[in-house]
Amino acid sequence: MKRTLQVLNELEHAGVIERYAIGGAMGATFYVEPLLTFDLDVFVILPQSAAGLLSLAPLYEALRARGYTEEGECVLIEGIPVQFLPAYNALLDEALREARTTSYEEALTRVVRAEHLIAICLQTGRDKDRETSAHLSRAGGTGYELSGWRAPAPRPGREVEAMDTLKPEIARLFAAKEARRHKLAALPFPEKVRVVVRLQEMAAPVLRARGIKVGVWNINDPVA
Secondary structure, X not given: OHHHHHHHHHHHHOOOOOEEEEOHHHHHOOOOOOOOXXXXXXXXXXXXXXXXXXXXXXXXXXXXXXXXXEEOOEEEEOOEEEEEEEOOOHHHHHHHHOOEEXXXXXXXXXXXXXXXXXXXXXXXXXXXXXXXXXXHHHHHHOOOOOOOOOOOOOOOOOOOOOHHHOOHHHHHHHHHHHHHHHHHHOOOHHHHHHHXXXXXXXXXXXXXXXXXXXXXXXXXXXXX
């Protein structure tokens, strides 16, 4: 995943995206024990077009020019499926602006803060997001290693939009993500094991940086 993050940094430096931060289940891994995930969620602030519109098309085009291909709603970057989600409301804009800078195997990156991850999960309201929110909340409530933990601040007058008011493109991305999750859930058992190993490989550097001793399964080891 190190090289994947380096590509994201290159895109930001080139102005293809204004700012990015890791969110979703992988973002939560920077604070709590890892949750199962099939891709890397990346929230982005995009440059506006001359017409004042926001579009992921220039980002996809820049990635194609670098040789990376789309896989459904994701882009496969250095072997990691990455789903980009533009900042579609005030909460995500704040989450990106206040994301904390950290490193992943010496590659600088940004991660959405724990309190923002919880607020975003509560806003989207999907089953998996509620699970992530509860996981983070339990950790914060028990004094688990959540640096700078605080409850989401009230936002009077700035409440985020309900899911049914999202722009069609954003709704399509969420629907495609859910469809991908169901498709992957139906994979044969050996393929599911490979997915878990990939998650272990992605999460291991994060957990080791937090002082947690981890190992990655070697699926090529002979069975006794």
